[in-house]
Amino acid sequence: MVQLKVNGVTRKFEGDPEMPLLWYLRDMLEMTGTKYGCGMGLCGACTVHVDGKAVRSCQTTMANAAGKSVVTIEGLKGQHPLQKAWMAASVPQCGYCQSGQIMQAASLLKEHAKPTDAQIDEAMQGNICRCGTYGRIRSAIKTAAGVKA
Amino acid sequence: MSTIKVMERRAFLKYTFGAGALILGTHVESWASDADKAAFHPDVFVGIQPTGEVIIVAHRSEMGTGSKSTLPMVVADELDADWKRVRVEQAIGDEKYGSQNTDGSCSIRDFVAIMKIAGATARTMLETAAAQKWNVPAGECKAQLGFIVHAKSGKKLGFGELAAAAAKLPVPDKATLKFKPESEYRYINKNVPNVDQLDIIEGRGTFGMDAKMPGMLVASIEHSPVYGGKMASFDAAEAKKVAGVRDVIVLDPFKPPHNFQPLGGVAVLADHTWAALQGRKKLKVEWDLGPNASYDSDRYREQLLATAKQPGKVVRNQGDVEAGFASAAKIHEASYSTPLLSHAPMETPAAVAEFKDGKVVCHAATQNPQAVQETVAGALGIDKKDVTCHVTLLGGGFGRKSKPDYVAEAALLSKKTGKPVKVVWSREDDIRNDFYHSTAGMYMKAGLDASGKPTTWLHRSAFPSIGTTFDDKAEYAMELEMGMGWNDLPYDIPNHRAENGPAKNHIRIGWLRAVANVYHAFAIHSFTDELAHLAGKDPIEYTLGLLGPGRKIEMKPVGMNYWNHNQKQSDFPVDTARMRNVIDLVAQKSGWAKRKASKGHGWGFAAHRSFLTYVAVVTEVQVDDRGRLTIPNMHIAVDAGQTYNRDRVISQFEGAATFGTSIAMMSEISVKDGKVQQSNFHNYQVARMPEAPRNTHIHLINSKELAAGVGEPGVPPVPPSIANAIFAATGKRVRDLPMRKTKLV
Numbered sequence: 001m002v003q004l005k006v007n008g009v010t011r012k013f014e015g016d017p018e019m020p021l022l023w024y025l026r027d028m029l030e031m032t033g034t035k036y037g038c039g040m041g042l043c044g045a046c047t048v049h050v051d052g053k054a055v056r057s058c059q060t061t062m063a064n065a066a067g068k069s070v071v072t073i074e075g076l077k078g079q080h081p082l083q084k085a086w087m088a089a090s091v092p093q094c095g096y097c098q099s100g101q102i103m104q105a106a107s108l109l110k111e112h113a114k115p116t117d118a119q120i121d122e123a124m125q126g127n128i129c130r131c132g133t134y135g136r137i138r139s140a141i142k143t144a145a146g147v148k149a
Numbered sequence: 150m151s152t153i154k155v156m157e158r159r160a161f162l163k164y165t166f167g168a169g170a171l172i173l174g175t176h177v178e179s180w181a182s183d184a185d186k187a188a189f190h191p192d193v194f195v196g197i198q199p200t201g202e203v204i205i206v207a208h209r210s211e212m213g214t215g216s217k218s219t220l221p222m223v224v225a226d227e228l229d230a231d232w233k234r235v236r237v238e239q240a241i242g243d244e245k246y247g248s249q250n251t252d253g254s255c256s257i258r259d260f261v262a263i264m265k266i267a268g269a270t271a272r273t274m275l276e277t278a279a280a281q282k283w284n285v286p287a288g289e290c291k292a293q294l295g296f297i298v299h300a301k302s303g304k305k306l307g308f309g310e311l312a313a314a315a316a317k318l319p320v321p322d323k324a325t326l327k328f329k330p331e332s333e334y335r336y337i338n339k340n341v342p343n344v345d346q347l348d349i350i351e352g353r354g355t356f357g358m359d360a361k362m363p364g365m366l367v368a369s370i371e372h373s374p375v376y377g378g379k380m381a382s383f384d385a386a387e388a389k390k391v392a393g394v395r396d397v398i399v400l401d402p403f404k405p406p407h408n409f410q411p412l413g414g415v416a417v418l419a420d421h422t423w424a425a426l427q428g429r430k431k432l433k434v435e436w437d438l439g440p441n442a443s444y445d446s447d448r449y450r451e452q453l454l455a456t457a458k459q460p461g462k463v464v465r466n467q468g469d470v471e472a473g474f475a476s477a478a479k480i481h482e483a484s485y486s487t488p489l490l491s492h493a494p495m496e497t498p499a500a501v502a503e504f505k506d507g508k509v510v511c512h513a514a515t516q517n518p519q520a521v522q523e524t525v526a527g528a529l530g531i532d533k534k535d536v537t538c539h540v541t542l543l544g545g546g547f548g549r550k551s552k553p554d555y556v557a558e559a560a561l562l563s564k565k566t567g568k569p570v571k572v573v574w575s576r577e578d579d580i581r582n583d584f585y586h587s588t589a590g591m592y593m594k595a596g597l598d599a600s601g602k603p604t605t606w607l608h609r610s611a612f613p614s615i616g617t618t619f620d621d622k623a624e625y626a627m628e629l630e631m632g633m634g635w636n637d638l639p640y641d642i643p644n645h646r647a648e649n650g651p652a653k654n655h656i657r658i659g660w661l662r663a664v665a666n667v668y669h670a671f672a673i674h675s676f677t678d679e680l681a682h683l684a685g686k687d688p689i690e691y692t693l694g695l696l697g698p699g700r701k702i703e704m705k706p707v708g709m710n711y712w713n714h715n716q717k718q719s720d721f722p723v724d725t726a727r728m729r730n731v732i733d734l735v736a737q738k739s740g741w742a743k744r745k746a747s748k749g750h751g752w753g754f755a756a757h758r759s760f761l762t763y764v765a766v767v768t769e770v771q772v773d774d775r776g777r778l779t780i781p782n783m784h785i786a787v788d789a790g791q792t793y794n795r796d797r798v799i800s801q802f803e804g805a806a807t808f809g810t811s812i813a814m815m816s817e818i819s820v821k822d823g824k825v826q827q828s829n830f831h832n833y834q835v836a837r838m839p840e841a842p843r844n845t846h847i848h849l850i851n852s853k854e855l856a857a858g859v860g861e862p863g864v865p866p867v868p869p870s871i872a873n874a875i876f877a878a879t880g881k882r883v884r885d886l887p888m889r890k891t892k893l894v
């Protein structure tokens with residue numbers, strides 16, 4: 001049995017410990033804000049925080065997540081400064097990648113409160129947006145961080 | 150909005166009221182939209198509840214363009230509704246709404262007038278109802294943010310309070326309607342956020358991948374690795390041992406032509422997605438690969454290039470091309486080629502369906518819910534009226550999701566299992582079994598006068614046609630493919646010919662964002678740049694010379710109709726004045742005149758009309774000493790006619806800059822032994838943040854012309870603008886996409 005915290009709530013999981021956290025969140029907890037895009041750690045759509053750090057939930061097994069604290073997009077509750085900046089800049093187009101983008105950016109801001117362009121590139125290059133919202137993502141991160149565009 | 154339709158709606162309305170409550174008899178009506186069921190619904194697109202809530206139906210799919218919000222905003226503006234009290238309801242598939250096929254960049258241009266009529270009709274009827282109640286002239290009553298107000302007396306009633314009375318009035322003739330002046334718009338072009346934006350940002354938006362039905366199974370389907378292959382045998386023993394796997398079911402192969410039919414294959418059904426994916430890995434399937442097992446896309450591309458060197462079917466002919474070449478001072482020729490491409494929307498195809506009592510209900514990420522009705526009905530042998538398709542948000546579409554094979558798979562599997570079934574395509578399924586953007590080979594030849602200006606132009610193009618979707622024997626292009634930036638090139642050249650060479654097809658070909666414009670624009674605008682350099686002229690000056698003076702040109706291709714993106718040439722002529730305008734604008738905004746190339750640093754230009762919109766691009770590239778390319782700036786000037794949601798228009802062109810960069814630099818589907826070689830984002834590459842243009846500057850012309858396309862027309866000029874910038878920076882002319890395959894230093 002695996003025990004973990006998801007958005008502050010303790011959960012127990014009896015199934016296959018090799019199941020990726022992604023499918024546990026989506027299919028077992030019905031928290032579908034975390035998205036599937038590649039299943040191979042290539043796109044970032046499934047990004048969540050495990051013990052405060054951005055990870056790809058498609059590459060994190062339930063066994064890896066045991067005893068850890070997981071935060072998903074739902075866990076930000078719309079209160080994160082990035083979410084407000086995302087609203088103000090109307091970042092999303094189709095929106096499918098955006099949960100992952102926001103979770104990745106939230107982790108970046110924990111590490112670098114005032115990120116440089118190079119740090120933004122470095123942190124965000126694992127998150128694909130096929131609609132091409134990268135410019136607005138960059139400026140929304142800067143707005144949330146209070147750095148000049 | 151004919152009188153007949155209005156009569157029918159009135160009859161329906163009476164019936165609804167006669168029934169008192171909203172108990173509707175038939176299956177279709179039981180799925181009637183909330184707008185239809187409202188106390189007052191003068192139109193299929195709008196309904197008003199006694200509470201004052203305004204329900205506006207969005208009948209087009211939302212895949213990122215904003216049309217689900219923009220069209221309802223137009224209704225709300227004409228009605229003068231309070232946007233806070235508007236609920237936008239996504240329509241099910243139903244022909245009563247007209248076309249719901251959300252592709253071709255036409256949601257706004259085809260429906261904005263209808264939305265204005267819907268809003269103005271409702272407003273007029275509410276004003277009339279108020280006037281009758283107060284016994285004052287209707288002209289003195291005015292809608293204001295959800296109320297009807299009589300200024301003279303200060304009387305005021307909410308829309309909800311007037312709904313029942315308005316419902317009893319005759320629907321006014323649309324010729325008598327008065328429309329709001331632009332100056333009174335509250336929502337149009339005011340950058341109101343999309344209705345789903347907050348949900349998306351908080352992780353609550355429901356995409357096809359997120360849709361569910363109680364008791365559903367999740368299916369992962371093994372399709373033939375080669376187009377047209379058939380399952381020979383399979384062994385499901387190991388798959389069935391996976392915990393959670395419930396069943397393994399064979400789906401019959403399609404019958405050619407493939408149309409939107411499911412491909413056929415072997416489905417693993419399980420309690421949840423992970424079990425289905427695990428079971429699928431354990432499945433052993435032997436395929437009879439069929440006649441396409443020798444298809445090799447590299448060899449095929451060579452053949453297309455060879456075909457394009459030979460005379461083909463003439464699709465445009467002006468002047469005397471032979472004589473023109475014979476008398477030219479100089480001849481320049483070049484060949485260009487482009488690969489197959491996959492749409493790769495971030496959300497892979499996904500849908501859930503339930504077959505019960507001979508009817509299907511499904512929830513799907515689809516660009517075309519009426520095609521879902523037809524395709525599902527065809528696959529199951531039922532009437533399309535018995536297919537109810539709910540449309541979710543789409544995690545990108547780009548043309549892939551107008552073809553509902555995956556929805557029919559879900560319906561078929563539900564019929565076979567007696568349970569609701571959700572079909573989930575993995576990224577590998579998506580990349581390997583797409584309807585690919587066509588590969589193309591193009592040959593260009595110009596006869597030049599002494600000044601370097603062409604007097605003669607020949608453009609031959611060969612590519613497998615989208616027409617093979619509907620006719621597997623087709624070898625020549627459809628009119629719509631020819632009319633996409635190829636036989637409608639508005640250059641002022643006396644001798645001009647376009648020819649189409651034959652191409653047999655070996656894979657599913659489909660439309661991808663901007664379609665045939667993409668490869669034609671790449672060849673034409675790269676070649677134009679080559680000619681400018683040969684003549685020693687500035688590429689923008691040179692292009693303006695080719696376009697000639699500003700004028701409207703009537704296109705007369707040979708042996709076909711000029712498609713003009715489905716619009717009359719009288720409404721949307723090919724207008725070189727508008728093209729010159731966007732070129733002037735992009736030159737000015739990018740500081741083109743001062744931009745001098747230096748080693749590893751250059752600027753490139755291209756301008757293209759597609760989807761009735763005029764777009765000019767200037768791109769800056771930097772190529773470092775290891776040949777790595779970055780794009781610091783891209784300027785895009787646009788005349789898309791009148792806009793209705795300026796910020797969403799801008800965002801579409803920002804997106805096109807990145808989408809076009811992927812096509813130019815990175816993406817390629819290759820096929821060996823009939824099998825697609827790519828499978829996921831490590832080998833099917835698309836632009837990530839560092840590769841995308843760092844700064845995209847969109848310059849919108851404040852146009853009063855009719856609204857034209859927005860979602861697609863930004864894409865075609867981007868790849869040639871990059872190729873031309875690379876030439877300026879490095880002296881290398883890259884004629885084959887993707888450009889990452891050419892060493893730049």
Ligand code: FES
Nearest residue numbers: 037039041044058
């Ligand atoms: S789904 Fe996990 S990185 Fe793409």
Ligand code: FES
Nearest residue numbers: 094095097129131
């Ligand atoms: S907004 Fe569509 S993939 Fe990013």
